[in-house]
Amino acid sequence: xxxLKNICFTRDNKKxxxxxxxxxxxxxxIVITGPNGSGKSTIAKIIMGxxxxxxxxxxxxxxxxxxxxxDQRAKLGFGFAxxxxxxxxxxxxxxxxxxxxxxxxxxxxxxxxxxxxxxxAREYVDREVNSSLSGGELKRIEIATIxxxxxxLAIFDEPEAGIDLWSFQSLIQVFEKIQQTAKGSTIIISHxxxxxxxxxxxxxxxxxxxxxxxxxxxxxxxxxxxPTCCKIQGGGNG
Amino acid sequence: xxxxxxxxxxxxSNIEGELEGAYNIRKNGKATERKITQNTNIITKKDQPxxxxxxxxxxxxxxxxxxVIITESGIKDxxxxxxxxxxxxxxxxxxxxxxxxxxxxxxxxxxIHRFFxxxxxxxxxxEKHYGEGKGKGKKIxxxxxxxxxxxxxxxxxxxxxxxxxxxxxxxxxxxLGQDTNLVITEKIMTHGKQFAKTEFSLELEGENASTHVxxxxxxxxxxxxxxxxxISGDNKCFAHVECDAIIKDNGIVKAIPEITANHVDANLxxxxxxxxxxxxxxxxxxxxxxxxxxAEEEIIKGFLR
Numbered sequence: 254x255x256x257l258k259n260i261c262f263t264r265d266n267k268k269x270x271x272x273x274x275x276x277x278x279x280x281x282x283i284v285i286t287g288p289n290g291s292g293k294s295t296i297a298k299i300i301m302g303x304x305x306x307x308x309x310x311x312x313x314x315x316x317x318x319x320x321x322x323x324d325q326r327a328k329l330g331f332g333f334a335x336x337x338x339x340x341x342x343x344x345x346x347x348x349x350x351x352x353x354x355x356x357x358x359x360x361x362x363x364x365x366x367x368x369x370x371x372x373x374a375r376e377y378v379d380r381e382v383n384s385s386l387s388g389g390e391l392k393r394i395e396i397a398t399i400x401x402x403x404x405x406l407a408i409f410d411e412p413e414a415g416i417d418l419w420s421f422q423s424l425i426q427v428f429e430k431i432q433q434t435a436k437g438s439t440i441i442i443s444h445x446x447x448x449x450x451x452x453x454x455x456x457x458x459x460x461x462x463x464x465x466x467x468x469x470x471x472x473x474x475x476x477x478x479x480p481t482c483c484k485i486q487g488g489g490n491g
Numbered sequence: 492x493x494x495x496x497x498x499x500x501x502x503x504s505n506i507e508g509e510l511e512g513a514y515n516i517r518k519n520g521k522a523t524e525r526k527i528t529q530n531t532n533i534i535t536k537k538d539q540p541x542x543x544x545x546x547x548x549x550x551x552x553x554x555x556x557x558x559v560i561i562t563e564s565g566i567k568d569x570x571x572x573x574x575x576x577x578x579x580x581x582x583x584x585x586x587x588x589x590x591x592x593x594x595x596x597x598x599x600x601x602x603i604h605r606f607f608x609x610x611x612x613x614x615x616x617x618e619k620h621y622g623e624g625k626g627k628g629k630k631i632x633x634x635x636x637x638x639x640x641x642x643x644x645x646x647x648x649x650x651x652x653x654x655x656x657x658x659x660x661x662x663x664x665x666x667l668g669q670d671t672n673l674v675i676t677e678k679i680m681t682h683g684k685q686f687a688k689t690e691f692s693l694e695l696e697g698e699n700a701s702t703h704v705x706x707x708x709x710x711x712x713x714x715x716x717x718x719x720x721x722i723s724g725d726n727k728c729f730a731h732v733e734c735d736a737i738i739k740d741n742g743i744v745k746a747i748p749e750i751t752a753n754h755v756d757a758n759l760x761x762x763x764x765x766x767x768x769x770x771x772x773x774x775x776x777x778x779x780x781x782x783x784x785x786a787e788e789e790i791i792k793g794f795l796r
Binding site for chain 2 (some may be wrong): 301303322323324328329331332336339341342344345348349352354355362398402453
């Protein structure tokens with residue numbers, strides 16, 4: 254479905270991605286993990302077209318999309334949840350969801366999705382996506398804007414960043430649901446053990462390279478034995 | 492009334508079909524249609540062009556329409572409208588001016604609106620300005636609004652100028668008595684070489700007077716805008732002024748805030764922010780499938796909503 258071929262990305266004389274090769278199959282739930290600065294977020298941005306690689310190709314369903322813009326990739330069925338959700342002035346939750354759905358979305362449809370991410374829909378649908386919303390609320394709205402697209406490839410960049418652990422515990426249920434019900438592939442950048450736990454495959458990155466790829470069980474064991482390579486944050490049972 | 496008049500009226504006051512409440516329609520410098528109600532009287536001034544609008548005390552939920560349209564090129568229309576709102580009355584006043592100018596001469600409307608709002612009365616005042624037409628003649632609008640709020644009175648003023656006005660200087664002055672509240676929301680968008688200047692001068696005289704002024708503006712192409720506010724707190728009072736502007740192309744925006752506390756319990760805040768559309772906002776909307784131009788339009792539409 255998605256293939257990264259020989260991707261290189263250098264900024265400020267630092268090699269952030271160094272000849273990365275990766276294949277992501279259909280209908281898989283992939284978690285990319287690794288220490289800070291290993292290039293995880295950059296990979297996510299390169300897949301979405303937010304950053305352009307210095308070298309290499311991005312192939313989607315057999316077609317080279319390296320030069321396609323962000324919106325062109327969105328139209329191909331890509332969805333991207335930002336690590337720090339973007340705030341606006343005047344744009345409401347419903348506006349974002351309507352734009353994202355690409356159709357005349359009804360308020361009822363928007364509310365159904367907001368409920369799925371654990372927000373009391375009636376209270377939120379007409380609220381502005383601004384700093385009056387908490388980090389946890391913004392993350393849920395961000396996820397709702399992805400879910401409403403039914404993307405073929407959904408990318409979530411560190412959904413745990415910037416929110417308290419309690420909020421994240423309840424968000425995990427949303428990801429568990431996405432894992433069970435989403436039709437396309439999902440890529441999540443995460444350090445959270447509970448997210449790693451629902452992955453089909455785990456990719457470990459280190460110093461701009463893919464250190465290891467494997468099935469969840471095999472990878473989790475080695476990551477837990479060798480915790481220095483990746484600061485895995487335990488999710489507890491909450 | 493021809494189709495052009497109807498279109499202009501629709502733009503400035505959403506008037507379609509039969510009007511509710513009292514109204515006075517002014518066209519090319521003359522009153523053309525008027526209706527009064529049991530609670531609202533409208534009288535033509537004798538000493539100068541304009542009308543007195545008198546709303547009886549204790550009037551509940553009355554709507555008053557005072558639209559102005561100009562379709563003749565070269566007209567300079569100056570009008571003095573005074574609104575006397577009786578004690579505890581609750582009214583919505585919709586004023587607005589639409590200019591259609593297809594010729595080379597300038598068309599101008601200067602509306603001087605004075606509000607005398609008695610104790611406990613509530614007013615919502617909506618004012619929309621709009622210009623259109625293919626001619627080289629400018630469409631000029633210079634409104635002055637003067638507001639006097641007596642004890643316990645409140646006013647919400649919404650002023651909108653989104654399209655087609657070449658030059659505007661808008662002045663709003665207010666005197667706020669005890670336990671009064673004035674909320675002003677201004678939305679302005681300028682294009683081409685248009686110029687817009689708005690100036691607010693508010694005196695918070697009474698104890699517990701409060702005001703909230705929000706100005707959101709977008710300056711595109713080579714247009715210029717100025718936002719000036721002078722707020723004085725003379726008693727225990729609260730004021731919040733917020734000026735937020737988006738600039739694009741070679742648009743210029745200047746914001747000059749002035750807050751003066753003449754009393755130790757005056758709490759006055761001014762915030763001003765000017766900048767282009769944040770790149771991350773554009774990218775976010777592009778990840779949802781909009782191209783850059785569409786993303787920009789959505790951001791501006793939301794901002795000026």
